[in-house]
Amino acid sequence: MSSPDVQELLDTNSAVVPESLALTLPREKLEWMLGKMCETRYFEEKAEELYTRGLVHGTMHLSIGMEASPIGSIAALEPDDLIVNHHRGHGHTIAKGADITTMMGEFLGKEPGYCRGRGGSMHIVDIAHGNMGATGVVGSGIPIAVGVALALQMKHSAQVVLCFFGDGATNEGAFHESLNLASIWALPVVFICDNNHYGMSMSYRHSMNISKISVRAGAYGIPGFTVDGNNVLAVYQTVKECVDWARAGKGPSLVENLTYRWRGHSKSDRNLYRTPQEIQEWMQRCPIKRFKQLLRDSQIMSEQETETIDQRAKETIDRAAELAVQMPEPTPENMEDEVYAP
Amino acid sequence: MTETGGREVTFLEAVREAMVQEMRRDPTVFLMGEDIGIYGGAFGVSKGMLDEFGPERVRETPISEAGFTGVATGAALMGMRPIVEIMFLDFITLAMDALVNQAAKMRFMFGGNASIPLVCRAPSGSGTGAAAQHSQSLEAWFINAPGIKVVAPSSAYDAKGLLTTAIRDNNPVLFIEHKLLYRTKGAVPENSYTIPFGKAEVRRQGKDITIIAYSIMAQRALEAATRLAEEGIEAEVVDPRTLKPLDVETIVGSVAKTGRALIVHEAPVTGGFGGELTSAIVESHAFDYLDAPVRRLGGRNIPIPYNRTLERASVPQVEDIVETARALAREGK
Numbered sequence A: 001m002s003s004p005d006v007q008e009l010l011d012t013n014s015a016v017v018p019e020s021l022a023l024t025l026p027r028e029k030l031e032w033m034l035g036k037m038c039e040t041r042y043f044e045e046k047a048e049e050l051y052t053r054g055l056v057h058g059t060m061h062l063s064i065g066m067e068a069s070p071i072g073s074i075a076a077l078e079p080d081d082l083i084v085n086h087h088r089g090h091g092h093t094i095a096k097g098a099d100i101t102t103m104m105g106e107f108l109g110k111e112p113g114y115c116r117g118r119g120g121s122m123h124i125v126d127i128a129h130g131n132m133g134a135t136g137v138v139g140s141g142i143p144i145a146v147g148v149a150l151a152l153q154m155k156h157s158a159q160v161v162l163c164f165f166g167d168g169a170t171n172e173g174a175f176h177e178s179l180n181l182a183s184i185w186a187l188p189v190v191f192i193c194d195n196n197h198y199g200m201s202m203s204y205r206h207s208m209n210i211s212k213i214s215v216r217a218g219a220y221g222i223p224g225f226t227v228d229g230n231n232v233l234a235v236y237q238t239v240k241e242c243v244d245w246a247r248a249g250k251g252p253s254l255v256e257n258l259t260y261r262w263r264g265h266s267k268s269d270r271n272l273y274r275t276p277q278e279i280q281e282w283m284q285r286c287p288i289k290r291f292k293q294l295l296r297d298s299q300i301m302s303e304q305e306t307e308t309i310d311q312r313a314k315e316t317i318d319r320a321a322e323l324a325v326q327m328p329e330p331t332p333e334n335m336e337d338e339v340y341a342p
Numbered sequence B: 001m002t003e004t005g006g007r008e009v010t011f012l013e014a015v016r017e018a019m020v021q022e023m024r025r026d027p028t029v030f031l032m033g034e035d036i037g038i039y040g041g042a043f044g045v046s047k048g049m050l051d052e053f054g055p056e057r058v059r060e061t062p063i064s065e066a067g068f069t070g071v072a073t074g075a076a077l078m079g080m081r082p083i084v085e086i087m088f089l090d091f092i093t094l095a096m097d098a099l100v101n102q103a104a105k106m107r108f109m110f111g112g113n114a115s116i117p118l119v120c121r122a123p124s125g126s127g128t129g130a131a132a133q134h135s136q137s138l139e140a141w142f143i144n145a146p147g148i149k150v151v152a153p154s155s156a157y158d159a160k161g162l163l164t165t166a167i168r169d170n171n172p173v174l175f176i177e178h179k180l181l182y183r184t185k186g187a188v189p190e191n192s193y194t195i196p197f198g199k200a201e202v203r204r205q206g207k208d209i210t211i212i213a214y215s216i217m218a219q220r221a222l223e224a225a226t227r228l229a230e231e232g233i234e235a236e237v238v239d240p241r242t243l244k245p246l247d248v249e250t251i252v253g254s255v256a257k258t259g260r261a262l263i264v265h266e267a268p269v270t271g272g273f274g275g276e277l278t279s280a281i282v283e284s285h286a287f288d289y290l291d292a293p294v295r296r297l298g299g300r301n302i303p304i305p306y307n308r309t310l311e312r313a314s315v316p317q318v319e320d321i322v323e324t325a326r327a328l329a330r331e332g333k
Ligand SMILES: Cc1ncc(C[n+]2csc(CCOP(=O)(O)OP(=O)(O)O)c2C)c(N)n1
Pocket: A061, A087, A088, A136, A137, A138, A139, A165, A166, A167, A168, A169, A170, A194, A196, A198, A199, A200, A265, B034, B063, B065, B087, B091, B094
């Protein structure tokens, strides 16, 4: 495995991942990828709308423009594989099989939501589908994922865990200690950095003195790759290799998916640290548009077929939101009984 | 009290003003933390400071709390006066080694040969729908660590004066800023001033019951006192302002006068600072004047939930203070 050059990867027209990969994958897989990316996009646009309508108490972190990273990564998993998620995790949750209505319910703080309204959008957990939950403390999910991998190894399981975090998180001590631990114990975990170029307002170009986060893998003796994170197939291909590697008992690896968030960090961001041109440039590299184009260019799907998938995703989200808004609110009695396991 | 000339600023502006004035006065003072530059800090506290002081003294850090709090401790050891901003008090957990094992201990452990003039500012508390990891009130942990002072102002005026004192203090100080106080306004003099540590403020005089409350709960206690007055109950509200050092004398004096004490804080009641306040009262001569047991009203013993209704129900609200104070005022009569 080798790391391709970043600049080359960033060029939207470069075909680092051959269209031929699309031709070798089953059609259902490609439909699934497109469908989940569209669902994520519409989920977050709906989240914004509900927020603007004053229906949400709390904050939210949108990943609009970043959908290929979680969806391409999770496409490389078997259904019983696991993920540990982070605060910008709607796409990951959706890709791991979450029920959208239950997820929307949690976003709205409702009793039937994934965390019964206790966690909110930042902490969605879906154990049944292998989503082991999300932390809002930057970097703190990384050792948790290593612990999940340790348990898998001790149980002689064939499962693998994907650990998601941002570029900013790789400056926390937890990142470094975790990669080292996973490496010396050869644990079945793939570290995936959704590198959207900023940790809040700080560009990763300023928060570290390296141009590729993937080189940090070298310090821990594990493979590291930088991928065009807006190309869902490129993400899929690299993560698939890493997942196979982990499943074969060869240990952890690090994948950096280069991408970009179009929206502000959270609701209160005035975007003073970046230019409108930069945002515009990245909007030209929309992962969903690019994937649709690729599917059409390689004559796997017609425009009508991609738009049918898109439309279906939109309807799924609209329906979920309608149902979630009507869900009952939790009530505050006996919360003390929920704090400790019996 | 310094003359304010009718000038009103927000709590947030008062915090900024203290930092700006101290940075102008003393070149060793500098601010360090995440997104404090062009972003102006997660809550906007440091807005504009980068323009005046530049990136050397408004020093933005990567997301590395353990690292930069330790770095601040080292710089303080060298005689610099760093102010560290922890974006949410919750993340101070990541900086505990630097603050508790290092900064708080160095003075004593090195036999008085060093001092650590470090201020750690952090927004605390619930009420914004940020859930369990962004809403905590962790002051009690630091009470139990000798060597670090703990300040929790409830008004813009106190915020400015106490932060100025904190920056000039030669010891580590944890300065807690409740998020819901940031937008509250109060009279604040333009000129720099200090408020001594260990001096409680009696915010309202009363004869029937003493309510001891700090940070946002001092504000809620005042509101509650106004409502109680309509029922004929005169509550005295004492705001300790600094939890360590603590003005035991003022608290005990008030309780000896009213014979009843209600302690209110947002942190979970079990193991909270209320226990310490209770001890201060019952270990003093005020014990002989008590007409009813000391009562604590604190946060419920649960993590802060996301849902608005649950979140509200997790920590004392004005109506809870009114109810508890009313019951306590009648008890033993
Ligand atoms: C330990 C900690 N420090 C700071 C924060 C505040 N915070 C939340 S998200 C964030 C930026 C994280 O950047 P990155 O890891 O790149 O993820 P992104 O938000 O870009 O997806 C910050 C500073 C936090 N939640 N936890």
